[in-house]
Amino acid sequence: MIAFIVPLAVFFAAFFVLPLALVVLASLFDPVLTGSNYQEVFTSALYLRVLRSTLEISGLSTIVTLLIAYPVAYHLYKQPPRQRTLLMTLVLLPFWTSILVKSFAFTVLLGQDGIINNIARALFGPDTALKLLFNRPGVIVGMAHYLLPFMIFAILTSLLAQNRDLRRAAEVMGAGRLKIFRSITLPLSMPGIIAGCLICLVLSLGMFVTPALLGGPKDMMLANLVEMHVRQTLDWGLAAALAVLLVIMTGALSAIISHVRGGGLGSHG
């Protein structure tokens, strides 16, 4: 039976363990054996600024995602199963859509001559120009769109797991829908909200495509800094130290997630 596991184990040793070991080695030894790469990461003004914007963008897009996702998840939860399956397609379609298609669509939507700006000009006069692209709002919109399906799945799962008798009991006792929502549904869906937020944080911390295509120079995240060091300054040691930092951050969050609920998650950003 072990023989069935061996091929994958060998593959992982060759293409997962060894490559990651190289990253750790490069972060420590490249160019010389010192902790200088890590020291620089934690002291240089540039790295601290990028670290800060990484945390800010991740946190803010997670909050925005939660605010958009909750009503959708709640609406899906209220639907009879047939309608729910149909409406789920609207969530699954973006889930399966390439991040590049989305990024392209958002450059068209949010640009100076984009749809949003055209509508704004029609409403508020021809001088209106909203700056929505290559800056923070652009990144947040793009990230929130990428994260939404993950958040909706997490919240919907916890809503559907609730005991419906509780609601019925509250109804019988004369509670209105808002009252039921505030004192039963929302508190009981907290595990889903927490799991969803943690998943979104993990996914957004390592984000590369969205900040690169929809953000400006001030919206550089850790992943973009890694790329800059590999492809432009050729400083592999620093790139490796940044990658190790990122893996430790997302690894710690992932450990909390699997502690909270034993589920998996996907990422392809």
Next chain:
Amino acid sequence: MAAMGKRTLKRSSLAEHWFPALGTVAAIFGYIFLVLPSLIVIPMSFGAGSELVFPPRSYSLELYRQYFQESTWMAVTGQSVKVGLATMAASLVLGFSAAYGISRTDFRGKGLLTVFLLSPMFMPHIAMALAMYLYLSRLGLVGTTYGLVAAHTLVTVPFVIVTAFAGLRYVDRNLELAAATMGAGRLRIIWKVVLPLIVPSIVVASLFAFLLSFDEVVISYFISSVQSETLPVKMYSSIHWEISPVLAAISSLLTVLSFGACVAMSLLQRNDQ
């Protein structure tokens, strides 16, 4: 006191009254936001001419013609299909056999091994991209299709394993035992008993693996060369440097592909239950 009580009652009943409607409005806003990018690219793709405006001033199939006649776009699309199919094959074989091995035995550290085999799921792609880049450049495999397939397989295999576990859970082990008592060997049992029972999960896993590979951009961006460039890598540079209108046609085709995948998945999952 009485008046105040009455007022709060009124206010709360007003909130009660509006709550369902407000909830629905917020949900509709959410649905529109979710499908907006997909909805926007399709009319754009039928625009004529070289500028990206919405709605297009006139309609034509010009952008599709550009995509299908441009040999570089065709080459990268072909490369993505090739890498996707190879990745699918590799991750199905490796993933299903490992999942079978793990689900049919007990040993110390089984849980830990499973977590380890699923861990690429939790790892930022940028870290794997750097790792693969450093590693493959030592082996002289940067820019090769082999390198791309190996890296993509690492990304897709955890999803295949999860799907395989789900499928294998519903295979009655007594069937395997019965076949074994009647003298069937292990491989024969797998071929004749287990595989026919998990066809739906194999199809779901194949779709998963192919699409994840077909859409993967960060790792491919690091380890591909001009010769081995995939479709997402070329799209990335195209959006990054100059936004070419032909992207609208490509995006629409990819949206149709995603929609097909959605429908296929939900049909398969319904059959699974």
